[in-house]
Amino acid sequence: EDQVTQSPEALRLQEGESSSLNCSYTVSGLRGLFWYRQDPGKGPEFLFTLYSAGEEKEKERLKATLTKKESFLHITAPKPEDSATYLCAVDSGNTPLVFGKGTRLSVIA
Amino acid sequence: NAGVTQTPKFQVLKTGQSMTLQCAQDMNHNSMYWYRQDPGMGLRLIYYSASEGTTDKGEVPNGYNVSRLNKREFSLRLESAAPSQTSVYFCASSLLTGGLTLGANTEAFFGQGTRLTVV
Numbered sequence: 001e002d003q004v005t006q007s008p009e010a011l012r013l014q015e016g017e018s019s020s021l022n023c024s025y026t027v028s029g030l031r032g033l034f035w036y037r038q039d040p041g042k043g044p045e046f047l048f049t050l051y052s053a054g055e056e057k058e059k060e061r062l063k064a065t066l067t068k069k070e071s072f073l074h075i076t077a078p079k080p081e082d083s084a085t086y087l088c089a090v091d092s093g094n095t096p097l098v099f100g101k102g103t104r105l106s107v108i109a
Numbered sequence: 110n111a112g113v114t115q116t117p118k119f120q121v122l123k124t125g126q127s128m129t130l131q132c133a134q135d136m137n138h139n140s141m142y143w144y145r146q147d148p149g150m151g152l153r154l155i156y157y158s159a160s161e162g163t164t165d166k167g168e169v170p171n172g173y174n175v176s177r178l179n180k181r182e183f184s185l186r187l188e189s190a191a192p193s194q195t196s197v198y199f200c201a202s203s204l205l206t207g208g209l210t211l212g213a214n215t216e217a218f219f220g221q222g223t224r225l226t227v228v
Contacts, residue, residue, distance in 0.1 A: 043219035
């Protein structure tokens, strides 16, 4: 059974304090790993897809990386507008995406 | 671009009432999904439709039915609502379900959600 575990559950940062969110996964064969951002009262918003170990993707202050067992979402010099819940999901082939429970990020000015 | 549109946005039902949640996408995607999101539980798959004409159960299908009306529309029906079905429901779509090869365009795009309360 595919499993996705995200840590920490919640993270509180000062503005400008860089950090990383973790997504550990157990799948039979990874076809893709996805990161989403979800704001309160909104649907998840697609950020990145990673396909193979060693791959990296960047968008503004966010950088996602992938190894054979986990993915990291690095947040560099975060701003209050980066506050959101970040979700990780995996595609193991022939089934819909399986999501982790998310990391709730708060960035304090 | 509308993307994925869900209706209604909010709904309050009494126990035992029925209702249908509507979802439509305008991205010409083949696959559509219904998830529910509860505090501490994350997103859980209720039903999905990998392509027009097919539907399959997800992780938590009990108490729900679905209809893939056409390529654009995928509805979720609660026949007899229960308080345990109080949740936020999200519809999503993707070009494909389950990547047979790398780069298979399986990222899902979500609607804004329906907040359902069953009293």
